[in-house]
Amino acid sequence: MFARKYSVFQIGDIAVLRQVTRPDKVWLSKPLKPGSSQGVKSGSISHDDIIGTRSRCQVFETSKGQFKFMCYKPSLEEYVNLTKRDAQPIYPFNAATIVQLADLNVDYPELEKKQNGEYCLKDEPLQFLECGTGHGSLTLAIAKAIHSGNCYKNLNGLGSSQLLGAILHSIDRNPNHLATGQKNLKNYQRAMYENDVQFHLADSPSQWLQSPSTKQWIKNSSNNNDPVYDHPSSFLSGIFLDMPDPETQFKDLSLHLKVDHALIIFCPSVTQILNAVQTVYYDRSIKLAFSRCVEFEPCTSGGSLREWDVRVSGIRNTNKEGAVCRPRVGTKVSGGGFAGVFKKLPVTARLEPTGTSLNQPVNL
Ligand SMILES: C[S@@+](CC[C@H](N)C(=O)[O-])C[C@H]1O[C@@H](n2cnc3c(N)ncnc32)[C@H](O)[C@@H]1O
Structure with missing residues (x-):
């Protein structure tokens, strides 16, 4: 707050x-x-x-x-939980944990001064992808983590977008959900995080990646000597998927992810995580390694935390004051879920067919 x-x-x-x-x-x-x-x-x-x-x-x-x-x-927790919803949000503390799992470290961007006195970014902006936008809860959590990358956004004058050092692309196929997520981002803290996110209407991440308007974001990185850009179209520094069948997107998305960067899926059921792990295991053209799966337990607070009722209270029988100290009951219980974390491998990895060898490492 x-x-x-x-x-x-x-x-x-x-x-x-x-x-x-x-x-x-x-x-x-x-x-x-x-x-x-x-x-x-x-x-x-x-x-x-x-x-x-x-x-x-x-x-x-x-x-x-x-x-x-x-x-x-x-607080962000109260804001997300109290706003009217069209789509089921990831509860705020769980969304924050998902962002932590991606281990984002977004610094202030380095600038160069042009001859006309204006500033420009020395390097490409860091770019992240989220699907779907839904209620905008995970969008807000990611925006908070990347916000410092946009500290110079007004240096060349208000409204200029040239100095954005970190951008989250948030896509949804449902225009109403996209509009709700956009509104929830804008209304929070008087639009403080508005510049951190670009919203796109698209039927899937793959469709968004192929659309002509996305080309402006995919800068050809063939001339970049940094080995994290192992493919001419790798440009994403993190991917977050909260959508059905996320594994159907892995092949396209992994090509666009920078090496060693995270792709994280959030699923209500652990069998969905297993589907994703199996897809990666059997399809060696997908350049991802499964890293870990964590559970968010059902809970009574804004994320998988156990809320306690702790207070001083009048005791009716004795007319004295006493302490209440017990897990809170009776409040709305929120569903848990699972996060699966995958890491991008170089395009040259996993070239040989899977075969049936049990000695093969599961995550390579
Ligand atoms: C559970 S909601 C996401 C909630 C969001 N993560 C949050 O924290 O508020 C799932 C969203 O994914 C969108 N969606 C489902 N399949 C999609 C697809 N193939 N492409 C784009 N969006 C999709 C739905 O329209 C819905 O808004």
């Missing part, structure tokens, strides 16, 4: 209104707009009253004055 310039509510911010006496009752506002209001229990609270106040510093009442509400900025 905390970021420079973001502690006072401004137009465009999103607010959480929490009923003071019932902390489980929360409402997520639309982006704050003069003249608008947010409906809560027994009335509404005007956006004008919220704008200009500091997060969590003021208690609000509805015009009827029946209930009191604390107003604060949502």
Whole structure:
């Protein structure tokens, strides 16, 4: 939640209104707009009253004055879980873990000064691919990780995209889901991460890679001596797939992935991970090595964490205060899932047929 310039509510911010006496009752506002209001229990609270106040510093009442509400900025977890959904999101803590599994380290890009005084990037921008966009939860988690690559985006003037050092391409075949993901990215922290992501409508990652408009992103890397570019069209530094049958995309995607970089799939069922592992094992034209599979357990919080109920509470029988300390029950249980991590091998790897040798390493 905390970021420079973001502690006072401004137009465009999103607010959480929490009923003071019932902390489980929360409402997520639309982006704050003069003249608008947010409906809560027994009335509404005007956006004008919220704008200009500091997060969590003021208690609000509805015009009827029946209930009191604390107003604060949502965490990413609250934001993702409270926004209306068209597609099932990856829960925020799980999305963050998936990004960690990819081990992204995005630095500030190196710049060069041109003769006209403008700056340009010394190297190509780092590019990442995600399919599908869905609710935009994983999109936000990846955008957070690559954001520093775009620290110079306004150096040549506002609105110029020449200095983007890290770009996430997020594709979905459903225009409504794509629009929702795009809106959720834009409404979070007043569009702070908007420049980090390019959204594309496409029927599949393979179709997107072949479309003429994608050619501008695939810079021919044949002249690049860095061995991570083992194919003229390798340009992706990470791939994230949350879609059915992800293994159908492996062949095309692996050609476009840089060597030793990660392709991660998220699946509700472990048998889907097994399908992907088998595909890679038997089809040696796919230049990927299976690395690991991890489980996200079903849980009661915004990811696979076990939430505990820890509080001081009045004990009815004794009229004294006591401690409650136990795993939280009764809240919404979210589904778990599995992440499979694959790493790109050089195009020259895995040339021989699989055969039936049991001595063959499974992940090569
Ligand atoms: C479970 S949702 C993704 C949720 C997203 N990862 C998030 O965290 O919010 C799956 C999405 O994949 C999209 N999808 C499914 N198959 C696809 C395909 N072949 N190409 C592009 N998008 C696809 C669906 O339209 C849907 O929006």
